[in-house]
Amino acid sequence: MNTTREPAWQEETTAASSRTERVFMDEGPIRVTSARFLVPGNTFAMSGVTSVRHIEKDPALVFGYLLIIGGVFLCLSPSLIAMGVIFVLGGAIYLWKGKGRYNVRLQTASGEIKALTSRDKDFVRRVVYALNEAIVYRG
Known part of the structure; x- marks a missing residue:
């Protein structure tokens, strides 16, 4: 039985333009749209993200x-x-x-960036899935 659920995509029109921005994830302070990835303290333009991956760091x-x-x-x-x-x-x-730490790493033209760290493995996997969907949607 597959316990992963497909996220419900939302669309909203940005105030700056009439272009529609699709929302792939919106959980608390973390938001992934077709144009942006928002984490506390940072906003990443999806147009600059070439790939995304998660890294597991075992506890000490x-x-x-x-x-x-x-x-x-x-x-x-x-x-x-x-x-x-x-x-x-x-x-x-x-x-x-002891729990490990899980990172979301973004590959951009300027190098690899550690965008998010969490102890919740499922949450990090949902973020990576949403980011991958945003990259595919962007084309």
Whole structure:
């Protein structure tokens, strides 16, 4: 069963011209149209975007492992067992709850730009899908 849903495209006329601008995504501060990609603090012209991709960056798991190893060594000393248990539990929770970061990268004539970073993988995939649809629509 496919759980991805096709976005409902909207069309609106821009105030600056009588040209219709198709809206591919409008979720909170993120907006993808046939002409623009708006993120907080930046607006990218879709005419300058040649390709888009998402990058997954794994969480820094080393920190969690170091907490666990340090906790095990602390548990070897009878007076520091409580602190060692806290370190081990903290490291285990960090590894269990650790989420990666996901980036939207735009390729333009001036190079690659990291346009958006989020911990929500599905959200980043929806943004990339909308950007790809905008590029195809633009032609």
